[in-house]
Amino acid sequence: MAISRQQLKDYQQRAKAYFDRAGIVLTPEEAENIEIADFGLNEFEETGLALVTYINTPRCCAKELVLFPTQTCPEHFHPPIEELNYEGKEETFRCRWGEVYLYVSGEAAPNPIATPPENRKQTYTVWHEIILRPGEQYTIMPETWHWFQGGPEGAVVSEFSTRSVDEADLFTDPDIQRMPEILDD
Amino acid sequence: MAISRQQLKDYQQRAKAYFDRAGIVLTPEEAENIEIADFGLNEFEETGLALVTYINTPRCCAKELVLFPTQTCPEHFHPPIEELNYEGKEETFRCRWGEVYLYVSGEAAPNPIATPPENRKQTYTVWHEIILRPGEQYTIMPETWHWFQGGPEGAVVSEFSTRSVDEADLFTDPDIQRMPEILDD
Numbered sequence: 001m002a003i004s005r006q007q008l009k010d011y012q013q014r015a016k017a018y019f020d021r022a023g024i025v026l027t028p029e030e031a032e033n034i035e036i037a038d039f040g041l042n043e044f045e046e047t048g049l050a051l052v053t054y055i056n057t058p059r060c061c062a063k064e065l066v067l068f069p070t071q072t073c074p075e076h077f078h079p080p081i082e083e084l085n086y087e088g089k090e091e092t093f094r095c096r097w098g099e100v101y102l103y104v105s106g107e108a109a110p111n112p113i114a115t116p117p118e119n120r121k122q123t124y125t126v127w128h129e130i131i132l133r134p135g136e137q138y139t140i141m142p143e144t145w146h147w148f149q150g151g152p153e154g155a156v157v158s159e160f161s162t163r164s165v166d167e168a169d170l171f172t173d174p175d176i177q178r179m180p181e182i183l184d185d
Numbered sequence: 186m187a188i189s190r191q192q193l194k195d196y197q198q199r200a201k202a203y204f205d206r207a208g209i210v211l212t213p214e215e216a217e218n219i220e221i222a223d224f225g226l227n228e229f230e231e232t233g234l235a236l237v238t239y240i241n242t243p244r245c246c247a248k249e250l251v252l253f254p255t256q257t258c259p260e261h262f263h264p265p266i267e268e269l270n271y272e273g274k275e276e277t278f279r280c281r282w283g284e285v286y287l288y289v290s291g292e293a294a295p296n297p298i299a300t301p302p303e304n305r306k307q308t309y310t311v312w313h314e315i316i317l318r319p320g321e322q323y324t325i326m327p328e329t330w331h332w333f334q335g336g337p338e339g340a341v342v343s344e345f346s347t348r349s350v351d352e353a354d355l356f357t358d359p360d361i362q363r364m365p366e367i368l369d370d
Contacts (some may be wrong), residue, residue: 023208025281025319055277055324055345060245062277062345092240092247096210134210139240160240160247160345 003038011036015050015066022097022156024064026052034066039074039176046117049073056164058084063159065093067100067150072117075103075124075147075172081165088142091161095132099151102130104144114149123173132157145172188223196221200235200251207282207341209249211237219251224259224361231302234258241349243269248344250278252285252335257302260288260309260332260357266350273327276346280317284336287315289329299334308358317342330357 003011012034019026026034035051038044050066067073078089093102101114106128113131116124126145130138132155140146148157188196197219204211211219220236223229235251252258263274278287286299291313298316301309311330315323317340325331333342 027320030320054279054322057275057324059275059347060277060345062247062279062343090242090244092245094239094247135212135215137239139242158247160245162244 002042003036003044007044008036011044011050014068018050018066018068018097018154018156019052019064024096024156039171039173041175043117043119045071047072047074047120053164058163061089061159061161061164063161063164064096065155065157065159067098067148067155067157069150069152069154070114071154072114072149073147074116074120074176075126075145077145077170078142078165079168079170080142081168084163084165086163086165089162089164090139090141091159092137092139093132093148094137094158094160095134096156096158097134098153098155100132100148100155100157101151102132102138102146102148104128104130104140104146116147116149120173120175123171125172187227188221188229192229193221196229196235199253203235203251203253203282203339203341204237204249209281209341224356224358226360228302228304230256232257232259232305238349243348246274246344246346246349248346248349249281250340250342250344252283252333252340252342254335254337254339255299256339257299257334258332259301259305259361260311260330262330262355263327263350264353264355265327266353269348269350271348271350274347274349275324275326276344277322277324278317278333279322279343279345280319281341281343282319283338283340285317285333285340285342286336287317287323287331287333289313289315289325289331301332301334305358305360308356310357 038048054062080088108127109129223233239247265273293312294314
């Protein structure tokens, strides 16, 4: 299973509308190349996120993320990478628009707001809850399991971090592969 | 010479209005603590900038900057810091609102748009020009002399970088000190 070019374009346009609502300006090239990350599950509206990577050098990375309503970025972890002499990604999420529910390891929320996608709920294991509204942010240190979900209207979130090596990320869900396939149709 | 508390508050309120125009949401605490950097010159409307530091860890930093119309962040350089085993700050400026004129070492613009503050123009020595409009960005590697100026309506600029150690910055202008004094009045 993989995403079609038409479906990709539709998701990109929906994501662009969220950036517009948040007052975030993209260049035409950035808008055309919004990344649609479906983690290889082909259930993008449930498990996925749209993103623009502004910069990613060996030292520093910044991205802008869009989550559709109740869309979930699945539980994962940024490991150290020995070959790169890299201690793992540190990242700060700052909510720009909407609302995002972030879960990290730590004391579990008794009544968490977010519900993971029903068919994958057994792959969600960390339940310490952080609610981020516009202007609010949270920093995740390396080797911290985490996942997050957009609120009822979705969310736009800035990510400030050290280098991203997305293909090295570890996911709780064994069905996940970070890099999508695209079908020509 | 130093800035008075009342003047500080006025500048903070003006800066906040720029963030509002750019659609950037701050927490009340962030808004109250907007940094007014006048570089010790007490000529803030000519030489200075307002900023909010979202995060600054040993690995990673993100700030939001405001430049008033034609306000200039003076020529400087981020040196390596041996005690910290730090190779110097790498930074990406992304224009969010307005227009900013950035100058770095390299081939000089024959007719640069920006004019440095008249009384300090001899301290501006790099003239390779980069014009940034909303959605446009530029990355400055360590040990690159640079300065920048807000356009006729001012500018709001995101900065994504490695660690900031502002007090280590080197300035071309010998009158400059990075950290402001505040007078109680």
